[in-house]
Amino acid sequence: MIFCISALILLGLSYLLAKKNKKYQKYLIIINTMIALNYIIWRFTTISFSSVISFILGILLIAAELIGLCQFFTFQFLFLRKYNRKEKSWDCYKDQDLPVVDVLICTYNESPSLLKKTLVAALNMHYPADKLNVYVCDDGNRKEIGSLCREYGCHWITRQDTKGAKAGNINHALSKTTGDLFLVLDADMIPKKEFLIKTLGYFADEDVAFVQTPQVFYNMDMYQYNYRSDIPNEQDFFMRDVQEARAAINAVLHVGTNALFRKKYVEEIGGYPTCSITEDMGVGLLLHAKQYKGVFVNEELAYGISAQTYTDLLKQRDRWCRGNLQIMYKLWPKASKGLSMAQRLAYFDGLLYWFSSIQKMIYLMMPILFLIFAIPIIHASVYDLIMLFIPFIIGQLLIFKALSPKTRSIRWSHIYDTAMAPHLTVSILKQLFKLKIAFHVTPKETEYKKGYFQLRIVLPHIILAVLSLVSWYTGYLYLENGIITLPSYLINMMWSVFNLFALIICIYVAYQKPITHKPEQISLDAPIDVAIKTTANGAARKFPLHYYADNKAGIAHYGRCPFSIHQQIWFSYDGINYLKARISKTNSRYIELLFAELDNKEFHIYMNHYAEYLQTPYKFEQA
Known part of the structure; x- marks a missing residue:
């Protein structure tokens, strides 16, 4: 007592x-x-x-x-511990040439429409065009993906087999590219325009091997969708908080996407390890074992699609579980010798x-x-x-x-x-x-x-x-x-x-619950004014944009609806570049616009804003 x-x-x-x-x-x-x-x-x-x-x-x-x-x-x-990261932009390169960045978008069986958004968002990133190369690493070897790449002027990389799965795919791509740095993106991860601005500067430190940003999602996970929408994504704890805690002792995990690498260091360790189905953890472990640094930028710089069903989530976790055990069995005995005690403890905790x-x-x-x-x-x-x-x-x-x-x-x-x-x-x-x-x-x-x-x-x-x-x-x-x-x-x-x-x-x-739409609707925190014309050369009127979806937008109107169903209109974010759309729905408060048949130039404009307004359903608050 x-x-x-x-x-x-x-x-x-x-x-x-x-x-x-x-x-x-x-x-x-x-x-x-x-x-x-x-x-x-x-x-x-x-x-x-x-x-x-x-x-x-x-x-x-x-x-x-x-x-x-x-x-x-x-x-x-x-x-x-507290992770004290000093923000660095690429201004540190002002006295030297900016590095060439290769963007590797890894795909196997994802739909062309999903891949197209990631591809165009990658092309839209703020970076000199002559220093940015976008590669679609297609392990499905699909002709329609090749056509998509040619249409948008990016590179299509395929191989004869799928040996080594994603790790083999990336290693094959690295053998075909010549950039100084490479950015790995999954097919559904849409990067924001400022991704390279926020991550590139850390490579001014020659000891930095990679910069990792969190995986965040613009759709609800299965707990949010089927139970409660007002809770964080169940991955936020690891992707945002645990990663930041690990970064304080230089043990941040590479999570397979949204990471920028120094190519020569990855080549030094023999490329991505193919001995595990979680190659991402393996490459980070080997780089840490060489005493290189991993930086964690805890900002939402790319958005993807979270596993939406219990079955899909289980398949994902099963793969992660078995892959982590494989890494620890096959790479840990040798790699651990190069780690500090704090790093060993962090990996042991994982x-x-x-x-x-x-x-x-x-x-x-x-x-x-x-x-x-x-x-x-x-x-x-x-x-x-x-x-x-x-x-x-x-x-x-x-x-x-x-x-x-x-x-x-x-x-x-x-x-x-x-x-x-x-x-x-x-x-x-x-x-x-x-x-x-x-x-x-x-x-x-x-x-x-x-x-x-x-x-x-x-x-x-x-x-x-x-x-x-x-x-x-x-x-x-x-x-x-x-x-x-x-x-x-x-x-x-x-x-x-x-x-x-x-x-x-x-x-x-x-x-x-029924999932009758591919992307999730994005509700804006604060409505923004957009311009709409009823004819290509007509006068523009301003309307508040309230939500944004894959190929749709929702604007508010007051009083009587000024448009009719199926009416063609011209829509603009900046009052300069207009996109053709049609009215698909109306009610007492909102008008829904449907974008269709956008040409390449128009789709670039569309994705510029789509990527800008992406956000998670739950507002993340750092402790």
């Missing part, structure tokens, strides 16, 4: 000091670390030897807690993250096993468990609250981890036992005209939810018959309810 009260008082005081001034965060961390170590050491004394099953389950539970504790310590280590799926499965199963089979897992009094566990869990909650950014909470971490846990546990086991698994490219522009329930994906969660409900009843019967005690029953019931909450959310988001 004395330890529990004293620990809670110290945690509370240190937390208040840490919130008042960040320099006191270290005291909160020290106190929490001592409490956590005290708890985990005590836990080793509570292993049950009453039966073989009890012993095995006890060991599994402690292993899960150790994984969580390791993750928590690395979380403290990473987020205690590996440990995937094993947290096994940890989550253990946490989901333990209260069920206890309440259904009355198997003793912890050999200790409930009083001792509560007195030591409460300071331990309160300490972790306070640390998370003090150090974590606004893109993640304990509740949402629990939901996200539960959603992936059953499937990624299987992925880990398959990779560890070297079972062959098909390679999946994350689908883009998915369309479903009718809603449907993804039963196969969420079946493990349904089974766990049903077992939880069954366990409540069987646990009650054990309690009535004196087989288990009331405190044990209540503790496991609370644990089970906490788990069931996440399972229900996972089941809920498994119902995929």
Whole structure:
């Protein structure tokens, strides 16, 4: 009792000091670390030897807690630091020639219409035309993509086979290009005009090997689309916050796209490693092992399409999981020798993250096993468990609250981890036992005209939810018959309810709402005035532009609608360059315009503004 009260008082005081001034965060961390170590050491004394099953389950539970504790310590280590990046523009090149930049747009089976937007946005980037080369690296070897490249005056690179997948595709392209730097973009990642302005200047430092910007998305992810639109994209925590924390110790991960590289350093490490399906992590690891620097520019400079369904998200995470394990198995033993201790810890944390799926499965199963089979897992009094566990869990909650950014909470971490846990546990086991698994490219522009329930994906969660409900009843019967005690029953019931909450959310988001449009509508934070004429040489009128989509725009009108359906009009952002459009919809407030049959010059104008107004559905706020 004395330890529990004293620990809670110290945690509370240190937390208040840490919130008042960040320099006191270290005291909160020290106190929490001592409490956590005290708890985990005590836990080793509570292993049950009453039966073989009890012993095995006890060991599994402690292993899960150790994984969580390791993750928590690395979380403290990473987020205690602040990344102080000094902004650099390409002005540092004023006394020397600007480097030649090759843009490599990697594609396999994405639609020409999707690729066309990325291609034209890349051509529209602010950079001298004689210093910028755009290459479409087409591993699908499609004639229509070749025609698209010729139409817009960029280069089309293909190869006879697809050996090495994306890594092989990039390596092949590097053998055909001569630029000093190269920018890697996925087919759906639309760069903003200022991308090179914001990233190029860091290469004035000869030790910089690559500059990474975050993956951000202009459509909703499956949680935002199927559950709540007012939450961050579930990748924001890693892509924005974890990456910035890693950058503080020169351990930023290359995430496969939106990164500018110094070509000679990538060639020095032998190009992109082809031993893994996550070549991006591998190339970053090898460059760090050579003591080169990776810079992270935490700005939205390119926008892509997030996985829209539970199935698509799972395919993506399965690939990332297995690829990270492959990298650590094949490249880590040698590469780690060139890393600092801080970098090793950051990469170890990245590996440990995937094993947290096994940890989550253990946490989901333990209260069920206890309440259904009355198997003793912890050999200790409930009083001792509560007195030591409460300071331990309160300490972790306070640390998370003090150090974590606004893109993640304990509740949402629990939901996200539960959603992936059953499937990624299987992925880990398959990779560890070297079972062959098909390679999946994350689908883009998915369309479903009718809603449907993804039963196969969420079946493990349904089974766990049903077992939880069954366990409540069987646990009650054990309690009535004196087989288990009331405190044990209540503790496991609370644990089970906490788990069931996440399972229900996972089941809920498994119902995929209809997706009847390829791109998401972009609502502007503040409407801008655009000019509209009813004839090519007529007088222009101004209207406020409220939203923007793939080939559509929505303007507001007041009073009676001045246009008719299917009427042709001329639309302009700047009052100089006009695009032909037709009125596709009208209502009491808005007029929707449809752009069609734009020629190459007009499409360049269109994409100039489309890329400028792209934004994420959720407004990211940095802590």
